[in-house]
Amino acid sequence: MDVAEVEALARRVEEAVEVVGVRAGGLARSSGEWWEGPAADALRASVDTRRARLVALADELAWLARSLRALASALRASADDGLGRAS
Amino acid sequence: MTRVAVRSEDLLAWAGALASTAEVLRDEGSAVAGGAARLASGVGRGGLPGVGVLGAWVGVEADAARVAGPAGLWGEALALDVLSVRLRLAAVAYAGAEDLAAAALAGVRSGVARAASVGWFDETGARVVVERVPPRWTPRTLAGPGDLVALGDGLDGGRVRVVEVAAPGGGSAWVVVVPGTQSWSPRAGPQPFDLTTDLAAVTGDATLAGAGVVAALDAARAASARRRALPPGALATEPVVLVGHSQGGLHAASLAADDGFRRGHRVTHVLTTGAPIGLVEIPEDVRVLSVEHADDPVPALDLAPNPARASWLTLRLGAGPPVDVARHGLEGYERTVRAAAGAPLGAVPGLRAWQASAGSVLGRPVLGVSEVVVTRGARTPPGAGWQNRGP
Structure with missing residues (x-):
């Protein structure tokens, strides 16, 4: 496994954290305030549920990004250790 | 009495926004899962140096699958599309354009053209x-x-x-x-x-x-x-x-x-x-x-x-x-x-x-x-x- 590949995925996941966070905020703004009635309330509640889930997903993605960074560090340390023994 | 006031075109726009977000979530899920798959392929080819690294990788792989999969980005995209569909149908109903909805539902072939004619789809x-x-x-x-x-x-x-x-x-x-x-x-x-x-x-x-x-x-x-x-x-x-x-x-x-x-x-x-x-x-x-x-x-x-x-x-x-x-x-x-x-x-x-x-x-x-x-x-x-x- 290539450290550079792991770090590249970590960066991509960090971008995903940003994107998902922005989209969650967008859902909050597009709440259709002008629409009233029980159907509107039900759908708005559903959108709120999805928005909350997206916020949670952004957190999970952030965790994944940190895990990838840790994996990259472990790989690098392992490689350094191997070089040290060889020299 | 419940007051219902709605503008169908705004509902369609809202539906479009939800669908757009769903599309973005799919892209992100695809990127995460694809990246994890490439790493997994690398593991398959060359293995991992040490138990510690292996443990870290196992956790990462599981997390990536969960975050990108049906309980994560995939599922959320589909859920948003469900809401988008509901809004589209509501918009059509509120606009009194049942014939348009029927046309959109009427045939797997004609539906494409009719729906596209109102700007819903782009296929x-x-x-x-x-x-x-x-x-x-x-x-x-x-x-x-x-x-x-x-x-x-x-x-x-x-x-x-x-x-x-x-x-x-x-x-x-x-x-x-x-x-x-x-x-x-x-x-x-x-x-x-x-x-x-x-x-x-x-x-x-x-x-x-x-x-x-x-x-x-x-x-x-x-x-x-x-x-x-x-x-x-x-x-x-x-x-x-x-x-x-x-x-x-x-x-x-x-x-x-x-x-x-x-x-x-x-x-x-x-x-x-x-x-x-x-x-x-x-x-x-x-x-x-x-x-x-x-x-x-x-x-x-x-x-x-x-x-x-x-x-x-x-x-x-x-x-x-x-x-x-x-x-x-x-x-x-x-x-x-x-x-x-x-x-x-x-x-x-x-x-x-x-x-x-x-x-x-x-x-x-x-x-x-x-x-x-x-x-x-x-x-x-x-x-x-x-x-x-x-x-």
């Missing part, structure tokens, strides 16, 4: 390409609903399976197995059974995939008609059973609800597993069997219970909140359906009756099986129509 000019491939399924008698579910095994790469059986009164009956989402980390591309075709099937967004299924069935029927020296139209009254898992179930249900499809195909039964089809208006003369694991999050994505009616049997099995993605797999559903079908008489109310009603295909000799691969072809100039390659 105008795309064409479906159907290519016959060697079947992967070995013909054997379909003894029960478990065998119908098992027909969905091996349908990757946009593969549609059509099984012809000898109907009890002469002639043939047909089982069409619609593929589900091929992966929870798809990329929109040539394969139409991807995550760009989801619950928006109800309003025509999945018409390319739907048209591919129609083309697969019609090609099989045309071959049968030639063999039996019958005009193709003579087969229009032969029973059709639609089977699908996950997104394939959604397509199956949508086809059964599609007036255009039903005009040329006598849909008698629909069997879905792990599919969110509660919002699909399947006619009452179609016998529906929906199997859902209570802890599978996917069939709950439509946030709507299945209709309670005599011709619609929903088997909701298991317990617990719908959070276990592992419960979504086809194999698990196959085991569930086989267990239910093998339970003592009366233990699963309604299942034996559904099975008996499907006597046109169950327990009947298999006459043939055909499989095609459906792909989304390059865009063609307006008016160029559909193009099939192969059978």
Whole structure:
């Protein structure tokens, strides 16, 4: 496994954290305030549920990004250790 | 009194925003899952240096699968599309444009053009390409609903399976197995059974995939008609059973609800597993069997219970909140359906009756099986129509 590949995925996941966070905020703004009635309330509640889930997903993605960074560090340390023994 | 004030065009815009977010989530999920898959491939080639690194990688791989999969970005995208569909339908209803909605729902082919004419979809000019491939399924008698579910095994790469059986009164009956989402980390591309075709099937967004299924069935029927020296139209009254898992179930249900499809195909039964089809208006003369694991999050994505009616049997099995993605797999559903079908008489109310009603295909000799691969072809100039390659 290539450290550079792991770090590249970590960066991509960090971008995903940003994107998902922005989209969650967008859902909050597009709440259709002008629409009233029980159907509107039900759908708005559903959108709120999805928005909350997206916020949670952004957190999970952030965790994944940190895990990838840790994996990259472990790989690098392992490689350094191997070089040290060889020299 | 409740006051309802609404602007349909704003509802459509809101629906579009939700669909756009869903698309973005798919892209992100695809990127995460694709990256993890590349790393996994690297692990397979070269292994990992040390137990510590291996442990870290195992955790990362599991987290990536969860975050990108049905309990993560994939599921959220589909859930947002469900909301988008609801809004679109609400907008049409509020605008008093029922005829437009009917047009969008009317036919798997015409729906594309009509829907595109109001700016909902952008697949105008795309064409479906159907290519016959060697079947992967070995013909054997379909003894029960478990065998119908098992027909969905091996349908990757946009593969549609059509099984012809000898109907009890002469002639043939047909089982069409619609593929589900091929992966929870798809990329929109040539394969139409991807995550760009989801619950928006109800309003025509999945018409390319739907048209591919129609083309697969019609090609099989045309071959049968030639063999039996019958005009193709003579087969229009032969029973059709639609089977699908996950997104394939959604397509199956949508086809059964599609007036255009039903005009040329006598849909008698629909069997879905792990599919969110509660919002699909399947006619009452179609016998529906929906199997859902209570802890599978996917069939709950439509946030709507299945209709309670005599011709619609929903088997909701298991317990617990719908959070276990592992419960979504086809194999698990196959085991569930086989267990239910093998339970003592009366233990699963309604299942034996559904099975008996499907006597046109169950327990009947298999006459043939055909499989095609459906792909989304390059865009063609307006008016160029559909193009099939192969059978």
